[in-house]
Amino acid sequence: MFDFSVVTEWVDEGLRSWLPEGWVLPVEFFLIGLCLLVAYAIIALVLILYERKVCAAFQCRLGPNRVGPWGVTQSVADMLKMLTKELIKINHVDRFLFNLAPFIVIISSVLAFGCIPFAKGLEIIDFNVGVFFLLAVSSIGIVGVLLAGWSSNNKYSLIGAMRSGAQMISYELSIGLTILTMVVFSGSMQLSTIVESQAEGWFIFRAHVPAVIAFVIYLIAGTAETNRGPFDLPEADSELTAGYHTEYSGMHFGFFYLAEYLNMFVVASVAATLFLGGWMPLHIPGWDAFNAAMDWIPSIFWFIGKVAVLIFVIMWFKWTFPRLRIDQLLRLEWKYLLPINLLNLLLMVVVVVFGLHF
Amino acid sequence: MNLALFVVVLLTAIALVAIVLILSNLLAPRSFNKQKGEAYECGIPTRGRSWMQFKVGYYLFAILFLMFDVEAVFLFPWAVTVREVGVMALVNVIFFLVILILGLAYAWKKGALEWK
Numbered sequence: 001m002f003d004f005s006v007v008t009e010w011v012d013e014g015l016r017s018w019l020p021e022g023w024v025l026p027v028e029f030f031l032i033g034l035c036l037l038v039a040y041a042i043i044a045l046v047l048i049l050y051e052r053k054v055c056a057a058f059q060c061r062l063g064p065n066r067v068g069p070w071g072v073t074q075s076v077a078d079m080l081k082m083l084t085k086e087l088i089k090i091n092h093v094d095r096f097l098f099n100l101a102p103f104i105v106i107i108s109s110v111l112a113f114g115c116i117p118f119a120k121g122l123e124i125i126d127f128n129v130g131v132f133f134l135l136a137v138s139s140i141g142i143v144g145v146l147l148a149g150w151s152s153n154n155k156y157s158l159i160g161a162m163r164s165g166a167q168m169i170s171y172e173l174s175i176g177l178t179i180l181t182m183v184v185f186s187g188s189m190q191l192s193t194i195v196e197s198q199a200e201g202w203f204i205f206r207a208h209v210p211a212v213i214a215f216v217i218y219l220i221a222g223t224a225e226t227n228r229g230p231f232d233l234p235e236a237d238s239e240l241t242a243g244y245h246t247e248y249s250g251m252h253f254g255f256f257y258l259a260e261y262l263n264m265f266v267v268a269s270v271a272a273t274l275f276l277g278g279w280m281p282l283h284i285p286g287w288d289a290f291n292a293a294m295d296w297i298p299s300i301f302w303f304i305g306k307v308a309v310l311i312f313v314i315m316w317f318k319w320t321f322p323r324l325r326i327d328q329l330l331r332l333e334w335k336y337l338l339p340i341n342l343l344n345l346l347l348m349v350v351v352v353v354f355g356l357h358f
Numbered sequence: 359m360n361l362a363l364f365v366v367v368l369l370t371a372i373a374l375v376a377i378v379l380i381l382s383n384l385l386a387p388r389s390f391n392k393q394k395g396e397a398y399e400c401g402i403p404t405r406g407r408s409w410m411q412f413k414v415g416y417y418l419f420a421i422l423f424l425m426f427d428v429e430a431v432f433l434f435p436w437a438v439t440v441r442e443v444g445v446m447a448l449v450n451v452i453f454f455l456v457i458l459i460l461g462l463a464y465a466w467k468k469g470a471l472e473w474k
Contacts, residue, residue, distance in 0.1 A: 032363070033370035040374070083378070086386045091395035092407070103375050110371035114363075125363050132434055150409075154397045158408045166416035169423045176430040183437040246398055251382040255375060327473030330419060334471045338426070338462065342455055346448075352440055353448050 002298050005121030032124060040113060040262065047261040048075040050308075051315060058319040085250035090152070093247065097151035102248075102255035104144030109259040111137040112266045117191050119279045119300035130191040131179055131274070138225075138266060141259065142168045148256070149244035160243030163233060163326060167224055170333040171231075174221035177341040178214040181348045182274045185211070185357070195278035200285060202277035206358045210348040215275045217337055217344070219313065222267035224329070226260060229318035233326060268310035272303065276310075279303040418470050422462075429458055 011031070015024050049064070049072065056063030064071030090098075115134045117123040127133050142165055149161020185207045186194045204211045224231035235243030245256045272278060279299035283291045324332070351357050397404045433451070440447045465471060 029362070029366045033366055033373070036367060036370050037374055083382050084385045084387075085382075086388060087379075087382060088394055090397065092397060103372065106375050107368065107371040110374065111364075111367055114367035114370075124367060125360055127360050127364075152397075153408045155399060155408050162416055166419050169427075170419055173423060173426050173430070176427065180430060180433055180437050183434065184440050187438060187441045189434070189438060241398065250386060251378055255378075330473055331471070334419070334422070334462075335466070339459070342459060346452070346455065349440060349448050349451060353445055 002119075003121045004119050004300075008121065036110070036114060036124065040110060043265055044258045044261050045075040045079065047265060047311070048078070048257075050311065051261070054312060054315045055319065058316075079254070082254045083251055087252055088249045090247050092153045094151040094153070097147050098247075101144045101148035101151065102252055104147065105141050105259040106255050108137055108139075108141035108144065109262040109266065111140075113262055115191060116266065116269045117195055117273060117278055118303055119298070122300065123192060126190065126192050128188075128190045131183060131189045131194070131270075134191075134266075134270065135176055135179060138263070139168075139172055141263065142172075144259075145244050148248070152244070152247040154247050156241045156246045157244050160235060160240045160246070163240075164227060164235075164244055166326075167227070167231060167233075167329060170330060171221040171224040174217055174333060174337045174341055175225060177338075177345060178218040178221065179270075179274065181210060181214045181341075181345050182207075184345070184348050184352055186274075191273060191278075195273060195280060198277040198280045199283065201283060201358060202275065202280065204275040207348065207351060208357065210344050210351055211275060213340070213344045214348070215271065217341055218271055218275070219310070221333075221337065222271065223314050223317055224333075226263045226267055226314075228260075228264065228314060230321035230323050231329060232318075233323055233329065236323060264311060264314060265307065268307045268314065269303070271310050272306040276306050277302075278306075415473060422465060422470065425461065426458070429454075 012024075012028065015027055019027060052074070053063045053071075064074035067074045067077050111125075112134055114124045115127075115130055115137075117126075125133070145168070146161050146165045149157040149159075149164070152158070182194075182203060183189055185203060186197055188194055188197070198206075200206070204215055227235065233240075235245075240246075245253055248256065279302050281291075281294035281297060281299070281302055283294060397408075432454075436447065436451060
C-alpha cells in the first residue's frame with residue numbers, strides 16, 4: 001500500500017539540501033498550513049456541490065448543471081459571488097463578539113479537521129489523546145454559535161442560538177459516550193493506533209453488537225451535532241428565518257456555512273475511523289487473494305469512499321424524516337439515546353473483559 | 359512536535375478567516391442606507407432589545423449535561439486500561455455508572471427531562 005510518509009520525507013530532504021538549517025522547519029510548517037487550507041477549501045466546495053446534487057436526486061431534479069460540465073464549478077462560482085458581497089454593519093450588535101464568532105466556529109472546525117488520519121502517513125496532529133482532543137475542539141464551536149446568536153441583538157438569532165446550544169450540548173453527550181465505547185474496545189485514544197489496530201478487521205465487525213449499536217447512535221448524534229435535518233430546528237427557516245446567523249451577511253455567513261459542511265465531514269470521518277477502519281482496506285481473515293486485491297486500492301480512496309457513503313447517509317436522513325420539535329428532540333436524547341448508551345457501554349466492557357469479540 | 363503542529367493548525371485557521379475577510383473588504387462594494395443597519399426581524403421597527411431576561415428552559419439540560427460530561431472525562435482514562443485491568447474494571451465501573459443512572463432516574467422522576 002502506498003505510504004504518504006515517503007512523499008513528506010522526500011519534501012523534507014529536498015528542503016534540507018536547498019535551504020539553510022534554521023529555515024527548514026518554518027517552511028515546512030508553512031507548507032503544512034497551505035496544504036491544510038487547500039484541502040479544507042476543496043472539501044467544502046465539493047461537499048456543497050455533493051449536497052445539492054444529492055438533494056436534487058431525491059427530488060427528481062437535475063440540480064446545478066449550467067456552470068461548467070454537469071455544474072461542477074457551481075460552488076466555486078457561489079463562493080466567489082459571496083466574497084464580493086458587502087459585509088453589512090448592523091447598528092445595535094455587540095461588534096467585538098459579533099466579529100469574533102466566525103473565528104471561533106472556523107477555528108474549531110479546522111482544528112478538528114487537522115486531527116483526521118486521511119491515509120497512511122497523511123495526518124497532521126497525532127496526539128496520544130487524539131479522540132479526546134477531537135471531541136474537545138469540536139465542542140468549542142458551540143461557544144461560537146452561542147456568541148453569534150447573543151451578540152446579534154435579534155430575537156430570531158437569540159432563540160436560534162439557545163436551541164442550537166441546547167441541542168449541541170445534549171447530543172455531545174451521546175457522541176462522547178459512543179466514542180468512549182469504542183475507546184474501551186481499542187484500548188487507545190491515538191487515532192493512528194486505532195486505525196492500525198483495525199488491519200485484521202474493522203471494529204464494527206470485530207466488536208459486533210455493541211459496536212453496531214454505538215455506530216447507529218453515533219450517526220444520529222452526529223447529525224444532530226452538525227445541526228442538519230431532521231435536527232435542523234435551530235435554523236428552521238419557517239419560524240426562525242436563519243437561526244443564529246440571521247444577521248450575518250456576505251463572507252461572515254459564508255464561514256458558518258463552510259464550518260457546517262466541514263463539521264459534517266469531520267463527523268463522517270470520525271465515524272469512518274472509529275467503526276469502519278479509517279483508511280484500512282476491507283480484509284477478511286483467510287481470504288488471501290481477496291485481501292491482496294483490496295490492498296491494491298490506495299488507502300486515500302478507501303477513506304474518501306467511506307466518508308462519502310456516510311455523508312450520503314446523513315443527507316438521506318435529511319430528505320427522509322420530518323423536522324423534530326424541540327421537546328421531541330430533547331426527549332430522544334435524554335430518555336432514549338443516553339440510557340441505551342450507558343447500557344451499551346457496560347455491554348462493551350463485558351465483551352472486552354470476557355473476550356467475546358473476534 | 360505535535361504541540362507545534364497544533365499551533366500551526368490554529369494559526370492556519372485564524373489566517374484563513376483574516377485573509378478571506380480582508381479580501382472580501384477589498385472586493386465588496388459599499389453603500390450607505392439608514393434602514394440597512396436595522397435588525398432583520400419583521401419589517402416593522404424592532405421593539406426593545408434582545409438582551410433581556412427571558413425564560414431559558416434549556417438551563418436544566420445544561421446542568422444535567424455538565425454532570426454527564428464530567429463523568430465522561432473521568433471515564434476516558436479508565437476506558438484505555440480496561441483490557442489490562444480485566445474484571446475489576448467492570449466491577450468498579452458498575453458502581454460508578456449505577457450512581458450516575460440513579461441521578462438520571464431522579465431527574466426523570468422529578469420531571470426535569472420534560473419540556474415545559
